[in-house]
Structures are given as structure tokens and as C-alpha cells.
Amino acid sequence: MLNISNLHVKLEEEDKQILRGVDLAIGPGEVHAIMGPNGSGKSTLSYVLSGRGGYTVTEGTATLDDVDLLGMEPEQRAAAGLFLAFQYPVEIPGVGNMTFLRTALNSQRKLRGEREISAGDFLKLVREKAKGLKIDADMLKRPVNVGFSGGEKKRNEILQMAMLEPRMCILDETDSGLDVDAMKLVADGVNALRGAGRSFLVITHYQRLLDHIAPDVVHIMAAGRIIRSGGPDLALQVENNGYADLLAGAA
């Protein structure tokens, strides 16, 4: 599914190296978690994979189903099945949430050479998915993320994911700022999408999300590299002891 090899990334505008040789392979249907201290490059990895500007790849590759991701426009990556749930979802005044969802869904279908979804089918689909995430009609009508609480923004990300049905989902700290109930909603939303060969990369600071979304593999990232990989117990180790031991071990 997703294969990242020796990925080196620096900032485009300054000489600052952020990723220093990331290796990561996620197979179909697998759930991987990345944990790591603030500033270690987790969000940068997710942005580079989804095609945000401002970064330069100086070395390495990233492929989705053997197709080079790094050469594609962001919208092509999305159509190829990649999805990023943003750490900080963006507010877009003047663009209605529904319009946004319908435009996104139809754009992806168009890019894949599929037929547009009818207005009726779209409404039915969005209502069904929104209900599970406790997103009400008012939130659907409002401009994208404008005036949403932190938790509402995160649930809105999961709604987009549910609507777009990507095959490779990256969740960047989707649990941060969520209370226990909201986290449960988000986790249920994610778990509902598991299966059918869909893979996940869950970036988080906390074990608690991983209690709900059980990972197959846990990676620890530090200073732009993956320094340790292991089973779910690695996350427990971080929860109990912090990163200090792991960082010391890697140094």
C-alpha cells in the first residue's frame, strides 16, 4: 500500500532539514501508529505525503500502490486514495460545508473517470454518515469549519473521510482537543471504515486513542527519523515512561 523509503525533506524557503531518512511500509488493511515528541516531523511527513507546498524532498521516495506519490498534484493524490485528516482543520468562510463535500466527492470521481453522484444520493449519503458522527444539519450548512469547536472540526474531518472513502488514511493528532465522548465518536467513525483493505496511519501523542483504534504496528519518530518500531506495547511503554528512554536508546 504505502511505501516510504529514505525520505529526506527540508524547508523550501530555508535550509532546515526536517525529515532525515524516514522508512515506513504499510500493507493493505494495516493500522500503523506514529508517536513522537513535538517537533519531530510527524505533521511534516503527513503534509509531504499529501502534497502541501513549502517543502523540498531532497532524497528518497514515497509510493502508493507502487505509484510515485511525490510527483503528483495534491488533488491527484486524493483521487488515488490518499486522505489526510488535518491536525488543524482549515476554516473556509464563504464555502458551505455541503458544497465543499459534494465538490470534493465529485472532483475525485471525475479525476477517476467516474460518474458524478446525483444530488439525491449525495444527500442521503451525507445524512447517514453525519448521523453516526453526531454532526447536525446546522453544521453541514455552515461554512467549512467556521465557528466549529475543536471537537466539531475533528469530527468534520472524519465525515469527509467517510464520504470520500480513501484507501490510505492519515490521521494527524485527530484525538488532540477531544473529550472522551468525542474521541469515542471519532474512533467509532474510523473503525467503521476499517476493513476492505483500507490502511491507516495514526499520528498521536496518546495511548488512549490507540485503546480504541488498535494498531498493528507502532513507530516512534524523533528528529525526523523513525527510531523504533514495535507492537502495541510500544505505545504503552511511551505512555508509562515517556520518550526519554527511547531517545537515549536511539542516540
Added chain:
Amino acid sequence: MSVARPKQDALDARLASLVVPDGFDPARASALARVRAMGLPGRRDEYWRYTDPADLNAVATPYAARSADAENEPAPFGGIDQLKIVFVDGVFDAEASDDLTLSGVEIARLSEAVDMSWAQDLYGSLEARGQTPVQRPLAAINTAFATDGVLIRVTGQAARPVSIVYTRNSETSDAMLHHCIHLDAGAELTLLESGTVAARSCSVMEVEVSAGARFHHIRTQGRDHDPRTLTHIFARLASGAMFKSFTMTANGILTRNEAVLELVGDDAVAHLAGAALGDGAFHHDDTVFVTHQGLRCESRQVFKKVLKNGAVGVFQGKILVKPGAQKTDGYQISQALLLDDDSQFLAKPELEIYADDVKCSHGSTSGAIDETALFYLRSRGVSLKAAQALLVLAFLAEAISEIADEALAEDIRSRLESWLAGHGA
């Protein structure tokens, strides 16, 4: 008052090239006297610093090539039931126009309405009032020399919108049209205007909105690249009157839309909005003067411009609150979305307030498209072009929302989309 020598020569030459038509003689004579006292506008005049009036002053019409983009323009307000009045290069086209009868409205042509007393009273009167405190000599020239126009007296509820459709076929046509609209107390009219008046045009519209009357004005200019267009709206609002005007401009080497609104009665409401789109040789100027005199009146100005490839946008907007105009609610926003570094937006927002219990706010911004929002949309699969168009429409949304009628708003939206599709944003 006297005009300096070189300016005097330019004025004499301009006036010598024009002929005063028959009808409305006293109004035309006094307008001519106003022009002689004021002279032609020049770049030293306070409100012509950002826009060069040379092409508007010139004796000969600057050559204006016909453009393919204009031909691609979707038919104006298609699918909306309307009474059409067509002018080609400023000349009335009887064949293309509908029969000028409409329930709730009396319509006549300026050139045929010599004995309409309401029109005799209105013609030139609001234009004359609008000359202070800021002079608008080209509006007075229009009053003196306008060859035709539409006179509309609204006595009740207009059965359907009146739609003035302009087309231009000539590269050198020069048109002066003057419309007078009088809404009786409680009357209501929607006036549509669309198209390019002429290679060069100077228009005046005077609107008298009586107590409780409602006037809606939706205008689309352009898609034609080369014309020089100057318009003036002079409106006076009585108690409880409502005036709403929205203008969309796409393309145009020179467009200046002036609006002079006087809220004379109490509880009157005036909204002015504009959405302008320019790519390349585009100069677009909105010059607005709103005077609050009555109690508890509300005025709103919402002007948005999307500029690329060296396009220039100008906004000069003033709210004057006269002594005693308590509880005035004035709002003004002018914003430009600059799609590149070559384009520029020049804004001169002004507030002058002589009453103490008022609420007035104004703001002016110019900025680029939000890259973060653009990436967010693209990361969801929306193509770059579609994402840009979505964000541009979002930027214009506040102006479009000033169109009360949803079908008309949708028509404008689809025109904006069509322009954006053709101009890579």
C-alpha cells in the same frame, strides 16, 4: 467661477463636438451652465487621482476593438421574465425591444417624452444636487447632451423586472444615456441592466424613491475588453424607502461607477454592492458618496474586486452623516483579492460624521488567495482551478448576498463562474 485657460480650451472643444438635443430645455441649459463653471475633470481633482479621465474627456472616442470574450457571454438574465428595452450603441432598438407597457409602471423614452411633468421635474435635479460637495462635471455634460434614455414611473408593484439591455457593435460609438426613475410611495421595481453601452459611454440614472417604495437594481457590465464606461447613479430616498443596487463588472479597460445616495427621510435603507473581475488591462473604479440626513437610516457598501495580470481596482467611498442624523447605521467594506503581485488596489474610504449617536464602520483590505485553504481543498480532490474558483466566489459572496432575488443571484453567480473558468481562476 472661472476655468483656467488650457482646461477652458479642452472644455470648449469637447462642448463644440456635442449637440444639445430637443426637450428638457431648462434642465439642459442649467446643466450646461454647471459644466461651464466646473470645467472637465482632471487628475488634480481629489476624486480623479486614481483614475485618469483623459479618455472620458477626449473629443474623439478612443478606438475600442470588439472582443471574442464579449461574444462568449451568456445571455443576460436568461430565463427571467422581464420587459426588455434594447439600446444598440446607445440608440434605441424598437425591433429588439418589448412593447413598453407594464402593469404598475409607466415607461417612456427620454427622446419622446417632452411633456411628462414628473420627468421634467426629476431630469437633472438629482444630478444637480449631487454636484456638492464633490463636483461631477461629466454627469452634468450628460444632462446637457443625453440623446436618449428610459423614463420609468412606478405607481405600484411592477409586474416584472424592467431590463435595459445594451449591445455595442461599433468600435467608435459614443453614447450618453440618461434614465429617470420615479417610484411613487409604496411602489416597487426591479431594474436590470446588462451589457456594454458603447465604445465609450457616459450614463446617468436618477432615482427618486418615495416613502416606503422599494427599488432593486441589478447590473452586469462587460465581458467586453476595450470600452470606456462611466456611469452615475443619483438616488434620493424618502422615509422608509429602500434602495438596493448590485453591479457585476467583468473586464473593461476603463470603468468608473459613481453612486451618490441621499437618505433624506427617516428609516431609509440603501445598499450598494459590487463584484468586479479584471484580468490584464482592466481599470475599475467605484466612487460612492452616501449622505445620511434622516433618523435611523441604514446604508451598506460592499465592494469586492478580483484582480490579476496588472489589473487595477479603485474604491473611493464616503459616508457623510449630517448633524441630526441620529441612530445612523453605516457600513462600508471594500476588498480586493490580488491573484498576483502585478495587480493593485487603491482605496480611499472616508467617514465624516456630525451626529453623536451613530454606528459607522468601514474597512478596506487587499490580499492574496489563502494558500492554506487552497491546499485543504486540493487535498480533498478539488482541482486547482476549481479550488481557486470556489475561493474567489467565497470572497465575492458578501457582495452577491446583497441580491435579494435568488434567481438573479444565481444568474450572477453563474456569470462569475463562467468568467473564472475562462480566466484560469
